[in-house]
Structure formats: structure tokens, C-alpha cells
Amino acid sequence: MSDGAKARLAEEANDGVIAFRGVHYTLPSGQVLLRDINLTVQRGETLVLLGRSGAGKTTALKLINRLLEPTAGELQVDGRATLAWNPIELRRHIGYVIQETGLFPHYTVAENVALVPRLERKSAPHVRARVEELLALVGLDPARYLDRYPHELSGGQRQRVGVARALAADPPILLMDEPFGALDPLTRAEVREEFQAVQKRLGKTIVIVTHDTSEALLLGSRIALFEAGEIRGIYSPREFMASSEPVAAAYREQLRRLDEFERGT
């Protein structure tokens, strides 16, 4: 490798907030879930992991906040191997939103959102102000929702609370696993649009898992296409539309059909 190439590689490593370096993940049973994943997520970008169920995208996401540990290769967050991080510190550095939201049913909305700041022992008035700010940010009126319990909310509202909770400690990185997957199509579009606005305002580094092509194109600055535990390609939305990769083409075909149907042809 030339010095120039080495320098570029080093630069890439420095720039990347999250870096997968030859990452494998194999179950104890021998089943390979991820094979040789190489991927760099740049600061402030929104990377979408697109793929069908079982393609390994959720596994890849959980490797980032060390809910899982790679069986080979290395992952870096902020230039440091995830295994060198204290896992608790690492996870508090990264916001995490999952499809079922995982809101604590015995906590009110306010208590759910305040969870991480409280764990970090932030002062009560500071936390209170932060919670109200975040609820307003995700489009929920704090006065109305602060003291409600998750079971008193609709699916869309729960999802917003989940996003607010993930943002509470102001983590520079946000991981989202099918964040809009459990919502009905209309609510989904609505929450997604609001999320886009939040994304523009906050400039976080975001990794989103989805199996929805239109969502990937809408939200992603880049799209990593997963298939059977491997990355088939990493594209900008424009490149994705032009790619000759058969899997990408299959996803586009799904979009085209939908489009045709909408136009009534």
C-alpha cells in the first residue's frame, strides 16, 4: 500500500464516527449472521441499513452499541474499539430507538424521557427543562403528555416518546431499529417527516435499520444494502437508483410497481 493510500485510510478512520473493520458475527451454533462487514459512518450523516428480514442489519446495529460483540474483526466508535469502551459509557453516548419502543410501562412519559439524564445524575430542574424541550421537539405538548403512561398513548405518540428518550442525554450518535415499522402508513409518514425536521436541526450521526425502500431513499444520505449477512453495496440515494446490483434492482422494482399502481397504469 502506498503512503498516500495509507494516509487516506487513516483519514477515513479519523473521520468516521463509526467504523466496521472486517466484522464477522457468528452464533455459537455456527450460523453466520454477518460476514466481513466494512463500513464507515461519517459524522453527521444518516446511514440506512436496508435489507430483508434476517439480512443481518439489526445484528450490525446492535454491534455498534455493544449489545452484541463481534466474533471477528473490529468496530470503532469515535476512533476507539467498542471492546475498549466501558459498555455502559458507550451506550450512554449513543441514543437507541427500537420498533416496539421499549418504553417502561411503569414510568410516565416524563420519567421515560428523563431516564438517561437521571442515570447521569443531572439536576432535577435541568432534567425537567430538557424533557419539556424534547417533547416539544418531537411534537408532543409537554403540558398534556408529561404525566401520562405509555399505555395511554397511541402507537405514533409512543414512537415519538421513544425518540425523545433516545435524544435526552444529547448523544452524538443515534441508532434506530425500524423506528417507524409498527405504525400505520399515515402516522408513519407523519412521524417520519417530523423526524426529518429533527434530523436537520440536530445534525446527529444516525444509523437507521429498515426494510422499506422508500424510507431508505427518503431518510438516508447513504444506503448500505444488506443481503444474507453481507453488504452488497453502499450507495447515495441517487447511486442506488442507478445501481446494476441485482438486489438493489429488486428493491427498485418494488418501488416502480408501487409507483405504477399509484399512477394507475
Added chain:
Amino acid sequence: MNVVQYFERHPDEILQATVEHIWLVGIAMLIAVAIGVPLGILVARRPWLSKAILGGANIAETIPSLALFGFLLPVPWLGDRAARLAIAALALYALLPIIRNTAAGIASVDPAVREAARGMGMTERQILFKVELPLSLSTVLAGVRVATVLTIGIATIAAAVGAGGLGEYIFRGLAMVNNSLILAGAIPAALLALAADFFLSVLERWLRPAR
């Protein structure tokens, strides 16, 4: 003399036996909860230990109560005082429902909630005390309720080793073939069990997490 007359003539004596009974059961339950809940957590956390722990508690449960009191009699310290012995035996009986319900309660916590808790950087201890235990409280309490009702009944047998309680009347009544005397012990014991069941089920409902 019928049982009503007996109650009328010896209210203090019966009250004292009832208090003794409550005391035996109360202390035994405190010990059983103090041991059973941690063991239940262990069962939920380490499935490979669950066979040994649940198996052990199961065996304790199957020993006839009269025999268990007898077995514990020669144990050093424990056998020294009748009440001590009775409390140990009762706590042993109360263990199984408490262990089982604690483990079941923790196992029933929504995996998404647990995953979110881990993903947000809660420590194992925080997950246990702030999430898993609060969410399984009503299930744990259901185990405590079953164990309490069971123990109130079994505690009558503690009188056989001289530990006192309402069983005194039952054994005396059996020896004297006097039904009134038997009922003088049996009725308060049954009422005690019903009261404990009612009180604990109210508490349980109050603590049940909303869905």
C-alpha cells in the same frame, strides 16, 4: 360447651394464640421472602441453576409437614427452641411459590423493555431494581400470597413441637375428642388465612403494572 361459648369465655387466650400464630407466620414469611426473591432472581438469570434450586424447593414442599418438624428437631441451634424450629420449617414451605413467582415475573418482562434498558446504558443492577423487579412486583406478591395462606394452615401443626399458635387448640381438641376445642383453633386460623388472602390480593392488584 359449644364453640361460641368457648370463644366467649376465653377471648384473651384465643387472642394470644392468634397473635402467636401471626408472629410465627410473619417471621417465617419475612425469612422466606428474603431468601426466595434472590433465589428467584438467580433462577431467572441462570437457567442452569433453576433445576437445582426449584428441585430443592420442590422436595422441601413434598415432605409431610409433621415429618419436617420432626426432622429439624435434632438440628443444633434450630432445635433448641420450638418457635425457632417452627419458623424454619414454615419458611422452607413458603420458599417454592415465592421462588417460582419471582422467576416467572422477571421472565415475563417484555424483552423490548429489557433491550431498551440495556441499549440506553443501564447497568445490570439498575435493570434489575428499576425495571425487572418493579414490573414483576405483583407476580412476586401473588407468590407471597399463596405462600402465606399455605403457611397459616401448616403453622397449626407447629403446636406439635410446642411452638404454640392456634394449633394448640386443635391438638388439645383432638386429644380430648372435643370438637369445640378443635374449632376454637380452626376457625381463627381459617379467618386469618382469608384475611391474609384478601389483604394481599388487594395490594397485588394495586401494584399490578398497567398494560
